[in-house]
Amino acid sequence: MLSTLRTRIVATNVARLPARSALLRPLARAHHCPPGQDSPLNTDNQSKTGEQPAYGPIGVAAALHHAPGDPAPAPTLFAHEFSLADRVALVSGGARGLGLEMALALVEAGARAVYCVDIAREPSDEWRTVRDYAARMQGKGGEGRLEYVTGDTTDQAAMWKIGQDIGDREGRMDACVAAAGVLKSHTDCLEYPAAQFRQVMDVNVNGVLFTAQAAGRQMARFGNGGSIILIASMSGSITNKDHAWVSYNSSKSAVLQMARSMACELGPKRIRVNTLSPGHIYTNMTAAYLDTQPHLLAKWASLNPMGRIGRPDELRGVVTWLASDASTFCTGSDILVSGGHHAW
Numbered sequence: 001m002l003s004t005l006r007t008r009i010v011a012t013n014v015a016r017l018p019a020r021s022a023l024l025r026p027l028a029r030a031h032h033c034p035p036g037q038d039s040p041l042n043t044d045n046q047s048k049t050g051e052q053p054a055y056g057p058i059g060v061a062a063a064l065h066h067a068p069g070d071p072a073p074a075p076t077l078f079a080h081e082f083s084l085a086d087r088v089a090l091v092s093g094g095a096r097g098l099g100l101e102m103a104l105a106l107v108e109a110g111a112r113a114v115y116c117v118d119i120a121r122e123p124s125d126e127w128r129t130v131r132d133y134a135a136r137m138q139g140k141g142g143e144g145r146l147e148y149v150t151g152d153t154t155d156q157a158a159m160w161k162i163g164q165d166i167g168d169r170e171g172r173m174d175a176c177v178a179a180a181g182v183l184k185s186h187t188d189c190l191e192y193p194a195a196q197f198r199q200v201m202d203v204n205v206n207g208v209l210f211t212a213q214a215a216g217r218q219m220a221r222f223g224n225g226g227s228i229i230l231i232a233s234m235s236g237s238i239t240n241k242d243h244a245w246v247s248y249n250s251s252k253s254a255v256l257q258m259a260r261s262m263a264c265e266l267g268p269k270r271i272r273v274n275t276l277s278p279g280h281i282y283t284n285m286t287a288a289y290l291d292t293q294p295h296l297l298a299k300w301a302s303l304n305p306m307g308r309i310g311r312p313d314e315l316r317g318v319v320t321w322l323a324s325d326a327s328t329f330c331t332g333s334d335i336l337v338s339g340g341h342h343a344w
């Protein structure tokens with residue numbers, strides 16, 4: 001039924017387009033373009049580029065399709081491409097830190113519901129305050145709600161059930177952010193205990209896969225495509241100087257390859273999979289180091305050209321871009337947000 005609805009929406013938009021003769025005008029001009037002059041392409045040719053978004057042509061294609069006498073067009077970039085209006089998302093590790101920051105961003109971008117999955121039985125006061133703040137945006141553009149779900153990402157069956165329950169309740173699943181992760185204290189690689197290594201890999205690798213599966217299975221079920229964002233780290237492609245973090249670094253490398261692998265399998269279903277790799281950002285995870293070893297703040301800040309560590313809110317834009325139609329041709333990519341740490 002959803003696919004019928006979608007076909008109808010596309011058909012309606014097509015019907016609103018100018019007459020075919022007007023659409024072909026730029027192409028006809030192209031055929032007669034003297035050498036050396038710009039020759040506009042036929043922007044209506046979906047067989048080469050995939051179908052236009054349901055809300056019709058955008059950007060230059062929209063400009064070429066609008067006759068000068070048409071009603072004044074409204075900009076579409078934030079109203080449509082970046083908008084998550086009516087979308088549904090699952091965010092693991094959404095109780096605090098980067099997960100909670102990104103969950104709120106998705107609501108502010110218009111998502112109908114963002115489900116924060118985290119291990120604590122009850123959400124914290126901080127999470128409740130953020131949920132209430134989001135609720136007060138209703139009527140002002142932020143129409144969605146934050147929901148809390150207790151779940152251990154390392155439990156595959158439980159995660160699939162959480163995804164299924166969200167799908168049953170909302171009738172769709174559009175975005176997933178797998179942010180639950182752990183970082184252990186300095187542990188020499190030659191002495192690294194097996195149990196601790198397995199624990200880090202369980203949360204940071206298995207848990208990320210089970211989270212992506214939980215959401216991805218629902219995306220496949222509803223057939224609307226979707227965007228899965230795995231939170232890796234710059235530590236997946238560099239080693240943090242003077243820190244013995246072999247389990248964390250290895251786990252984040254695995255996440256980078258997991259995303260590329262899943263992206264290749266899921267592309268035909270229009271499910272995109274990318275990694276977002278932050279640099280040093282001040283959260284509870286890094287506070288365990290920075291608050292106990294104050295000299296590390298200046299040291300970490302000196303390791304990137306911006307001369308500072310990052311704030312969680314500096315991931316709001318990139319997660320919205322990745323979750324939304326603004327990034328529909330981006331999959332299998334790693335987006336580094338590290339203040340330029342890699343540039344040195």
Ligand SMILES: NC(=O)c1ccc[n+]([C@@H]2O[C@H](COP(=O)([O-])OP(=O)(O)OC[C@H]3O[C@@H](n4cnc5c(N)ncnc54)[C@H](O)[C@@H]3O)[C@@H](O)[C@H]2O)c1
Nearest residue numbers: 093097098118119152153180181233278280281283284285
């Ligand atoms: N803070 C940084 O500088 C930084 C940099 C790069 C990458 N990251 C990554 O970003 C993600 C979020 O980190 P953060 O800084 O917000 O850390 P954080 O410790 O503040 O938050 C992590 C959240 O994950 C949850 N979690 C842990 N294990 C879980 C499990 N098994 N099931 C469900 N939830 C679980 C925790 O309860 C917590 O709420 C992590 O994957 C981390 O590796 C963080």
